[in-house]
Amino acid sequence: MKTLTNFTKERGIVLFMALFLSTTLGDKMSLHPSVYVYNGEKYVAQGELYSGMIGENLANYEYFPLPGLQAQAGNFQLRISNESNGLQYADMAQLLVVQHPQNKEVIMDQRGKAHLIGKAQKPSSVTSSNGSDLSLATGAKDDQVFAFDNEEFSRNAVILKFKKPERTERGKLILRAQSSEWMARIVNSYYRKFGKDFPNWLQEQNALSSPERLQGMRDNDLPLSVYLKRDGEWELLEYFVATTPLQARDLVVPLNLMTIKDPELELKVETGFKFWELDYAAMDFTPNGQVTTTFIQPNSAMDQDKKNALALLADADLKYVVLKKTGDFIELLYPESALTNGGGANTFFLYTKGYSEMNIRFEGAPEVNELKKLKEPGALSEYSKTEYLKNKAEGKVSSM
Secondary structure, three states, X not given: OOOHXXXXXXXXXOOOOOOOOOEOOOOOXXXXXEXXXXXOOOEEEEEEOOOOOEOHHHOEEEEEXXXXXXXXXXXXXXXXXXXXXXXXXXXXXXXXXXXXXXXXXXXXXXXXXXXXXXXXXXXXXXXXXXXXXOHHHHEOOOXXXXXXXXOOOXXXXXXXXXXXXXXXXXXXXXXXXXXXXXXXXXXXXXXXXXXXXXXXXXXXXXXXXXXXXXXXXXXXXXXXXXXXXXXXXXXXXEEEOOOOOOOOEEEEEXXXXXOOOOOEEEEEEEEEOOOEEEXXXXXXXXXXXXXXXXXXXOOEEXXXXXXXXXXXXXXXXXXXXXXXXXXXXXXEEXXXXXXXXXXXXXXXXXXXXXXXXXXXXXXXXXXXXXXXXXXXXXXXXXXXXXXXXHHHHOOOHXXX
């Protein structure tokens, strides 16, 4: 007879380790650290760091946008704060400044390349898996979203078509999207099935390699995956692990179009049932142009007890600042004098690396039979659809 430990290690079992869970179970508090900028009078929330980075084996670099950042008294001032019942680890925190032309927007891709957005082109066609027109839901950044909730399918997709200018070799797909609160509820339900054995399962996940855990996520359709149709076949270009359900993020996917001869591009954006929400989709074919990037080290890093943590945050060296409890924080200052005046505009990002850990316990025996049903690839997405339809039939959907 297989133990709980053994069957959770089989290929295909859900290994995602709540990569998308940006709210704790039951109290809506964040699992991840919040970042704030100081505007001269008060700290203003910018969002959450390390979404999807649960456990050290998933610690990764992040380029977090700081649209509200302005210098105050010669410094840029930030705060990273623990507002949960979990532990949060910060390995590095540098200020990235991208200098660019005034009439351009900057989005960082997942590999740290800055992309200039100048003339965003709407798709000539945007449809869901069942062929429904989604142009109204995805035509503007207005929080009117498509929730990947066609009830005929457990895996849902958006098909985008764009007219490709002649002799165009590069493109940039622009998306505004976020992980959904519904997905966090499904993860919550999954966790509870482990009962009192949840800490043991958690320990097993932390012992896996990063590629194993990421593959487990993909097996269960958790990421937002982007494909390009090339020579009649879907080619995976990129997948996004997670954002917080509390805030949409601008995402960019660079495209190599050198071998695409068709005058029309076809792309697919796909995820599991109701796991993401898509607010906007467009394409920019303009060249990236010239940008200047500057990385600024903090000149001060003080925690809530006025202890100096500057040496721990200078570089990614696996020496972490640990925010152990609710109310712990790090206050960071970056010198404005480190900026060079090259003209144009500045866009700011927090270039950081870190992860979070959960501190959650459940009662009762594990629901082994239920967990076994979820071990096959794609089973979590099917479970999500089944739960949604059940809640809909019971009249509970409007409260979600």
